[in-house]
Amino acid sequence: MKGIALLGGPTEQWPENLSLILRQAKTMGAIIASSDRGSLFCLEMGIIPDLAVGDFDSLKKDELTKVQSKVADVRYSHPVKDLTDSELLFEALLQDYQVDELEIYGATGGRLDHFFVNIFTFLHNPLNQFCSKVKIIDKQNIIKILNPGKHNLKRQEGFNYFGVSSLSAVEGLNIKKARYLLTDYNNQFPVMFSSNEFIGDEVEISFETGRVMFIYSKDRDRFHNLQ
């Protein structure tokens, strides 16, 4: 079963067709889950999530009543807690619902302390063991966390660039079958190799120890939009 999580990050970072993505996924039997303001965003799109996690402080009373009456599995978090609502949501989907694929939206932009939680939580157990199933997606990026070993990353339509970054001490990092190659790279601290390009259908990333982040990236459609 596929899971889709919508977190409370800014809607401007969503892929443009997110409402359609959620609707189609629901039709195909995916579980739709939300945390924080993500639950409200779902309801505003006319989509009832199957699972909602949060303290729901930001919802008005009638909105909370709607969540409680419509959502099958509502899990209440405590404002002072060790895990964030997004982490509770990821654990519920990957451990309890045992989804075998998880797409996460609304995880980027806005408050960057929240953003880094959403990335770094997948470096640690219990969530690290599931990281191969997870994609964090926004309108210009798809983020994957990789554990040691050999990974073939397939080209994604519309994403012309990719970046490879260590997120820890790393040993023996290789980038193969790409425009810019890297061989047996070691570093104590994270380093991002950005703006690399696919030359075929996939690139090969391998490393022996540490954690690595792979980001599919694309330039924005509009050139810019001055405030």
Next chain:
Amino acid sequence: MKGIALLGGPTEQWPENLSLILRQAKTMGAIIASSDRGSLFCLEMGIIPDLAVGDFDSLKKDELTKVQSKVADVRYSHPVKDLTDSELLFEALLQDYQVDELEIYGATGGRLDHFFVNIFTFLHNPLNQFCSKVKIIDKQNIIKILNPGKHNLKRQEGFNYFGVSSLSAVEGLNIKKARYLLTDYNNQFPVMFSSNEFIGDEVEISFETGRVMFIYSKDRDRFHNLQ
């Protein structure tokens, strides 16, 4: 001398008064520098940067002519290079111009491979030695990179939250004088402690080995803005 760098990231991430910030800084004798589309953004705001770095591929011919005729120090980068334009800009400001304070805007959002370069480059020399002088700023966040030792981080007006994250293996991490405390924390991989709060004028962060990121954060003004 203070330096201000404007990179090519999305303008939606700027603090709302960035044009005023640049103007006032210039009046006070700061050096204004730009990379990539940042140079174009400066010109559109009627601000002539003192230093511009880039391959300028994204500028039209008359825009490039304007940059060449108006900007005192134009540095051309090669599209295929080891350092990104933003890294070349940071090095020029910190090493050549020897600014003793550097504020970086336009470094967040958009392509996240670019974003992570802008953060992680300060974990390594030559730039790491200057990291105490540097702030990466957007409309909801101020990011600082910390080296081992004891740091007192002063409260910043309008930023109610902060996050502390290791960006490497870390030993002996402490958070003191804050709402949520942390004592002698060790971890092999990065972990973000988010949504902490000031209780006085400053918090104290200390650690023995590794690299740490401190993020001042605030919630956005508008509740949300559905697409």
